[in-house]
Amino acid sequence: MVLPPLIEARSARAPRAAAATLPNGLDTMVVRRPTVPMVEVRLHIPLPMANSRTAAAAIARGSLMSSSMLFGTAQRDQRQLANDLAAVGADLAVSADADRLLFSTAVLRTGLSTVLDLLAEILTSASYPSAEVVAERDRLGQRIAMALTQPGVVARMARSRRLFGDHPYAHTMPDPSMVAELDAGTLRRSHRDRARPYGATLVVVGDVQPATVAKQASSAFADWVGPARGSRVLTLPDFEPGGITLVDRPGAVQSNIRIGGAAVGRRDPAYAALKLANLIFGGYFSSRLTENLRERNGFTYSPHSGVDNAAAGSTFIVDADVATEVTARAVHETWYELGRMALAPVTQDELDLARRYALGTLALSTATQAGLASTLTSLVGQGLSASWLADHQKAVAGVTIADVQEAARRYLAVSSLATVVVGDATVVEDSLRSLAVIRNPE
């Protein structure tokens, strides 16, 4: 087979971001990328939870707070605010998790200052009108009930509880009974307490001049002030690996296999090697896991592994949704491939392929306004700047076979991972028992 050559094209340079800190403590990160006359805006506000006892309540509060935040300000009601955002092409989304509050929108180039002004208005004077908050509280409760019927949600929750014990990350969904107890006053207090500029970062990418954005931002956010707050995050707890946690879902025609374990994050020297080990194992289509489970055995549609980077630490995960009747065989094959990663070196071809994919897709994902804005925001979540991208490119280029094997031995070994299966226990339990001890869900 003679294939056309790959040409060394002009390399994708890692983006340069203009970074600054406003007098109120808000960090800004701006990249000019005038590919279309649009601007991507993200505002990341850390909401670190330093207390595992109150984490569940904080997550319920954060969830309703984020979904009620656009119900009006001191100057505008819900409708006026929605109209004024739409008029500049924006559709502002607000979300919260155990790490942060995140505002996200794209806007026409001509509407950036409007969006920044409205963001500042929301941050300084979101009104949380009682009647609307009560209605949203009921909707949120029903949306959570709906989510809890999705097997993917159930499986993620079960793995998080298994891995994170009483850490805030164990709560991947707000508790509906805690949501039901919230009121507008609580949200207003919580907003005042948590939505503060120190430690927050505004990311702007698009058809802009960084100097102009700096002026617009400092004028828009001048009145958003507040003292710094603690930024300590709870370290992730240890968990007891081994066994299979089985969550019964009677009648399920598929089983959701979810595996997880501790990993290293973007600051760690072993991160690049772990990323490549992950790719070779199950992180992309040309991986061992996809070849085995999907292309050889037809057990599953889209098996996948990855490294989740959160503020408190990183986690290696494996996901596969498989036909009920092959559940134990699929777990066995997945463990087999994990074991092979940990015990034997990968080939030079596998490493080269994964490396080119890692470098190529890094360039692709930062080639669009939205992709770059999301990448930068994700880095901000770990306290990193845009320069990490160039450092990571260099690190990936230097990874050796021995580095990959060492990372696999440490982070992909079955003995250090937790396995969770959501499925029809009456069908799958016996065969799973022949692989490992069955544990009850946490």
Next chain:
Amino acid sequence: MPVRVPTLPAHPLHRLTLDNGLRVVLAPDSTAPVVAVAVYYDVGMRSEPLGRTGFAHLFEHVMFQGSAQLPKLEHARQVQGSGGIFNGSTHLDYTNYFEVLPAGALERALFCEADRMAAPLLTQETIDNQIDVVKEEIRVNVLNRPYGAFPWLQLPEVLFDSFANTHNGYGDFVDLESATAEDAAAFFDSYYAPGNAVLAVGGDFDVEQVTQWVERYFAGVPARTTPQRPPFAEPALAEDRHAEVVDPLAVTPALAIGWRVPDPVGDFEGFLPYVVLSELMSDSDASRLEQRLIHRDHLALYQAMYLGLFGDPFDARDATALMFQAHHGRDVSAGQVLAAVKEELKSVAEEGVGETELARVQARIAAQLLRQADPVLGRIQGFAAGELIHGRAEFATELPGRLAQVDAGSVAAAASALGTQHRAVLELVPGARA
């Protein structure tokens, strides 16, 4: 004061047609060292024969199972090993395959696409393997979850009558399991002829160089007769239709409405106001239905109105539909939601749309189109679909301007037409307990 809506600088388009009939669209753009390649075949779920439901999608999977010079798995390795990504998708009227890669891998991507256009490996072994994979895809997206594929899989049965328009495009398991290598060979022979395809290439390249490569790799694919496409249009509904489906995994009800709309190709002028209407009704917090159903009357948990089964107004020929779906609580009846939607349409029809509101909707439409056009893949998908469905790649470039010209009167007229015609309603009844 309405915001000034910026427009996209026009990228030059280059077109050629090879002797074997392959239509080629080249869209050079050197803003990033990235290229995208897309091949669109003029066959989708609607062309599946009786007893072969799901075959177009199954065949899409099989196209990744190797070709004359690339063994199984090698397509993925070539693309990903060049630092790129790939995928494919099956629509009502076409099936597409695409890659996004670093610019230096363009020739290799063209080689890979040409190799499978010439001769995909169609063995029973790989077909059996992909039948298993597709069944798992259907289980994960439809059978093992609540609201699976609602309403695109269920509403067409109520809204349309012909097999082409109503059948399950994901496929019945019985049909999938009986698929053979001979079926695949016949399907390939009829529908995957170069004259039935469009190749689009975008990004950082030299037009002359790429023209040479296209000739080198694709000109050798032998010409074959292209199939006659039967019309899929259907007459208007003679009466309102209503059906229920029980979802054993759902805990809260859902509702879908479908309306017939003008031919998106033959009556493009008449179709465009419906695009603006769907945005006015349903896009963003400011829209009429979000205001009414969520914020004012607290009737729904979620609402969406959109054109086309999959939410793309421009990826299908006639017949297509205006779709509405809502999730609502058990304490709200489907009738309440239906009545509110009807009233809101009536209000647009009778009271019209003000200048400020229309400007706002136009700003949102422009912003969404611009955002879609930022990735090079988004741009060339627009060109390829434009060429295939509308006969002109330039369609994608002209669309923002055409939508911006839609006036308030024609939006009101579209709403009025919906009010006087019959519609299909599908209620999803929850079969599980909360």
